[in-house]
Amino acid sequence: xxxxxxxxxxxxxxxxxxxxxxxxxxxxxxxxxxxxxxxxxxxxxxxxxxxxxxxxxxxxxxxxxxxxxxxxxxxxxxxxxxxxxxxxxxxxxxxxxxxxxxxxxxxxxxxxxxxxxxxxxxxxxxxxxxxxxxxxxxxxxxxxxxxxxxxxxxxxxxxxxxxxxxxxxxxxxxxxxxxxxxxxxxxxxxxxxxxxxxxxxxxxxxxxxxxxxxxxxxxxxxxxxxxxxxxxxxxxxxxxxxxxxxxxxxxxxxxxxxxxxxxxxxxxxxxxxxxxxxxxxxxxxxxxxxxxxxxxxxxxxxxxxxxxxxxxxxxxxxxxxxxxxxxxxxxxxxxxxxxxxxxxxxxxxxxxxxxxxxxxxxx
Numbered sequence: 001x002x003x004x005x006x007x008x009x010x011x012x013x014x015x016x017x018x019x020x021x022x023x024x025x026x027x028x029x030x031x032x033x034x035x036x037x038x039x040x041x042x043x044x045x046x047x048x049x050x051x052x053x054x055x056x057x058x059x060x061x062x063x064x065x066x067x068x069x070x071x072x073x074x075x076x077x078x079x080x081x082x083x084x085x086x087x088x089x090x091x092x093x094x095x096x097x098x099x100x101x102x103x104x105x106x107x108x109x110x111x112x113x114x115x116x117x118x119x120x121x122x123x124x125x126x127x128x129x130x131x132x133x134x135x136x137x138x139x140x141x142x143x144x145x146x147x148x149x150x151x152x153x154x155x156x157x158x159x160x161x162x163x164x165x166x167x168x169x170x171x172x173x174x175x176x177x178x179x180x181x182x183x184x185x186x187x188x189x190x191x192x193x194x195x196x197x198x199x200x201x202x203x204x205x206x207x208x209x210x211x212x213x214x215x216x217x218x219x220x221x222x223x224x225x226x227x228x229x230x231x232x233x234x235x236x237x238x239x240x241x242x243x244x245x246x247x248x249x250x251x252x253x254x255x256x257x258x259x260x261x262x263x264x265x266x267x268x269x270x271x272x273x274x275x276x277x278x279x280x281x282x283x284x285x286x287x288x289x290x291x292x293x294x295x296x297x298x299x300x301x302x303x304x305x306x307x308x309x310x311x312x313x314x315x316x317x318x319x320x321x322x323x324x325x326x327x328x329x330x331x332x333x334x335x336x337x338x339x340x341x342x343x344x345x346x347x348x349x350x351x352x353x354x355x356x357x358x359x360x361x362x363x
């Protein structure tokens with residue numbers, strides 16, 4: 001068996017994970033990329049939380065998708081600003097913002113980039129825990145837990161079994177069963193209720209690192225080696241599933257996606273708006289027609305590109321169900337809901353137009 005540092009190890013070996021090097025006082029070469037859109041109060045709070053980390057990053061880069069940048073924010077100490085839509089004059093979405101930020105940071109000397117939304121608030125040891133795991137496993141991308149401060153919900157929280165799972169790993173998965181299954185994972189119905197519960201279970205089973213099939217972009221650390229190998233986010237996705245698509249390409253390229261068990265940040269998951277009817281889960285009530293268009297269209301693209309046979313049939317059936325629910329119960333008006341749903345199915349089943357997404361204002 002080969003671990004992710006490239007050293008051969010035997011099953012059951014006591015040296016199944018590399019030794020942890022000493023944590024530095026400053027993360028030289030580590031950049032944080034925050035994608036912003038018209039909420040500078042959140043941007044400043046998030047940036048200050050990263051600057052207060054121990055150890056702190058070398059640089060924070062804010063990718064500004066807003067129509068009019070805030071002059072006061074541009075001069076914030078310790079924070080560098082760039083326009084995410086500098087080339088096209090319009091909002092580039094989370095996919096375009098992350099892509100622009102990664103290209104900019106690695107083009108200006110970054111060794112690692114940690115991605116973040118404007119409303120993602122890192123807990124105090126997030127960067128240090130990411131560094132600990134990245135130092136032990138330099139050939140892997142490293143993700144964080146996301147905790148909803150309003151409800152205590154955590155993601156990922158589903159116990160899973162991954163291909164080539166090692167004895168020191170705790171495998172977890174998010175809610176997207178079909179996406180995880182397309183990567184060869186088996187997702188169980190066992191759900192952890194809190195971050196402390198997950199960490200206690202990891203200690204009980206002797207796991208010192210997590211492994212996931214998919215991850216949110218918030219708190220995701222990417223190395224220069226990975227960026228040079230697989231590129232960045234697909235800009236044409238705009239918003240919705242751009243993170244999962246990137247995670248699939250990570251693993252296609254041979255880069256495992258690990259989970260730093262000590263890394264977490266606060267971010268509203270919106271699960272409290274989910275309505276459950278027995279085994280069914282209704283989620284798209286709160287999405288505007290424009291946002292739902294991207295989520296549905298990109299879901300169809302991922303199903304078409306990643307699933308086959310019975311898995312594809314289940315995935316398609318779920319998307320039909322979401323479409324019907326959205327048409328019946330989504331936000332007004334009926335005409336806009338129908339138009340967005342029709343356009344999403346038409347584009348998702350054919351081909352996403354390359355390049356920039358159209359400009360929408362209701363996202």
